[in-house]
Amino acid sequence: MDCLWCNEEIILTMTWSNFLLLPTQRALCVNCAEGLEIISGSRCSICSRSYDEAICPDCQKWRKQTNGEDIILKNYSIYTYNTAIQAMITKWKYRGDYCLGDIFKDSFIKSFEDVFGFLAKESVLVPIPLSQERLNERGFNQAKMLTDFLPMEKREILTRVHGEKQSKKTRYERITAQNPFSLNETVKKVVILVDDIYTTGTTLRHAARLLREAGCPGVYTFTLIRG
Numbered sequence: 207m208d209c210l211w212c213n214e215e216i217i218l219t220m221t222w223s224n225f226l227l228l229p230t231q232r233a234l235c236v237n238c239a240e241g242l243e244i245i246s247g248s249r250c251s252i253c254s255r256s257y258d259e260a261i262c263p264d265c266q267k268w269r270k271q272t273n274g275e276d277i278i279l280k281n282y283s284i285y286t287y288n289t290a291i292q293a294m295i296t297k298w299k300y301r302g303d304y305c306l307g308d309i310f311k312d313s314f315i316k317s318f319e320d321v322f323g324f325l326a327k328e329s330v331l332v333p334i335p336l337s338q339e340r341l342n343e344r345g346f347n348q349a350k351m352l353t354d355f356l357p358m359e360k361r362e363i364l365t366r367v368h369g370e371k372q373s374k375k376t377r378y379e380r381i382t383a384q385n386p387f388s389l390n391e392t393v394k395k396v397v398i399l400v401d402d403i404y405t406t407g408t409t410l411r412h413a414a415r416l417l418r419e420a421g422c423p424g425v426y427t428f429t430l431i432r433g
Contacts, residue, residue, distance in 0.1 A: 212235060245286055278425050284313055284314065299407040304346055332417075335387075337386075349402055361391075397426070399425060401430075404419075406427040
């Protein structure tokens with residue numbers, strides 16, 4: 207199999223485990239995989255930002271805006287936003303290279319099982335949607351692709367109004383933006399919102415607020431990258 211990023215052939219190192227069993231296929235060669243930086247060490251318990259204390263200053267500010275309780279219970283992100291993953295994400299979602307999403311499949315499934323496995327039977331996955339215009343541009347919704355990796359109940363119950371790309375907005379513009387979502391149906395289970403990247407957390411909190419106001423008992427968020 208060739209590396210999905212550099213197209214070089216992946217040479218498997220022979221060990222007793224993969225000699226006796228079928229070797230596990232890898233999406234990336236060793237060199238490309240080493241470019242992805244998994245978040246390690248201390249992190250904010252709410253947003254997954256690398257931080258030495260339990261709650262980072264940004265999440266403390268969010269709590270003040272909601273009378274001491276954040277609208278999301280916890281976000282978990284897998285990777286740090288570095289140069290390598292930025293290039294992969296750009297080609298994957300902005301240039302329509304759908305197959306590149308498979309680079310993240312194994313880590314996304316494993317991290318979900320490790321962090322959210324206890325919720326699997328009593329929760330529902332909801333991908334953050336694109337506007338119809340943005341979906342037409344890209345051809346697919348990267349959040350839905352990530353959600354489809356996970357073998358549990360999913361519902362596409364949010365609709366997004368078309369607007370300027372989040373990547374074009376300043377931090378202040380993101381935080382102060384109006385809620386771009388509408389809710390198509392209520393959910394009485396715990397929801398795990400899925401998106402590719404957590405930057406300021408505004409997008410996820412907009413969606414979470416709609417869900418909570420409609421009677422959802424709790425909202426977690428699961429993202430590939432912590433920006």
